[in-house]
Amino acid sequence: MATVKVPCQKVILCGEYGVGKSSLFRRFAMDTFVSASDRRSTLGLDQFEKTYTVGPDQRQIKLQLWDTGGLERVASVTSSYFKFAEAAILVFALDNIDSFNILSQHLLEIVTHAEHAKIYVCGNKTDLKHDVVVTDADIQMFCEQCHNVVTGTFKTSCKTGEGVQEMFAEISRQVAVSSRSRKELERLDDRSFRVEAPHTPDEPCSC
Numbered sequence: 263m264a265t266v267k268v269p270c271q272k273v274i275l276c277g278e279y280g281v282g283k284s285s286l287f288r289r290f291a292m293d294t295f296v297s298a299s300d301r302r303s304t305l306g307l308d309q310f311e312k313t314y315t316v317g318p319d320q321r322q323i324k325l326q327l328w329d330t331g332g333l334e335r336v337a338s339v340t341s342s343y344f345k346f347a348e349a350a351i352l353v354f355a356l357d358n359i360d361s362f363n364i365l366s367q368h369l370l371e372i373v374t375h376a377e378h379a380k381i382y383v384c385g386n387k388t389d390l391k392h393d394v395v396v397t398d399a400d401i402q403m404f405c406e407q408c409h410n411v412v413t414g415t416f417k418t419s420c421k422t423g424e425g426v427q428e429m430f431a432e433i434s435r436q437v438a439v440s441s442r443s444r445k446e447l448e449r450l451d452d453r454s455f456r457v458e459a460p461h462t463p464d465e466p467c468s469c
């Protein structure tokens with residue numbers, strides 16, 4: 263029996279050290295949370311794939327989530343991390359204004375190395391209600407200043423799990439739609455740019 267290949271889309275996590283990228287990755291992969299003292303200290307890229315069913319036709323799509331694995335702490339993340347990403351999640355911590363103010367630098371890296379990627383902004387640590395310093399208005403202003411290259415914004419708490427699975431489900435839905443329309447465009451392109459053999463008249467030209 264023929265097996266249908268499930269399309270796989272690369273999604274990368276970007277942002278400062280300590281904002282919760284690995285915690286989002288852990289929620290995505292295992293739906294667990296670990297506090298500071300339990301954090302894994304080894305460095306290195308991480309990837310995990312998960313299948314989502316999206317759309318009215320119940321299509322399957324695989325999200326392959328990438329985490330920097332703490333590399334941003336010791337070196338800049340290389341261009342291979344960004345390459346072929348279909349989506350990038352710019353993560354900041356709602357209780358850390360510096361992690362928000364530096365987002366434009368991360369954004370620049372994404373548009374430079376992953377030009378097709380849809381870009382999302384994620385304010386993490388909503389559970390730290392009394393310490394939140396980044397407002398919705400700040401986030402909205404950032405998106406406007408970036409000339410609306412940001413496709414969507416989310417707020418999450420890896421600690422409670424609030425908003426995390428919803429964010430990945432929404433991204434899988436949007437990435438599935440855009441990858442499908444790109445494929446359709448490519449097919450259209452194939453047809454419209456097909457060069458027909460020049461018509462050679464049977465009779466030699468009289469001029």
Ligand SMILES: Nc1nc2c(ncn2[C@@H]2O[C@H](COP(=O)(O)OP(=O)(O)O)[C@@H](O)[C@H]2O)c(=O)[nH]1
Nearest residue numbers: 279280281282283284285297298387419420421
């Ligand atoms: N209160 C709270 N702490 C969080 C949350 N997400 C991550 N953390 C903590 O923030 C710290 C940094 O998280 P980590 O995922 O390692 O950040 P990364 O450096 O961006 O990968 C750790 O101590 C986490 O336990 C959250 O939603 N709420």
Ligand SMILES: [Mg+2]
Nearest residue numbers: 283284331332
């Ligand atoms: Mg990390």
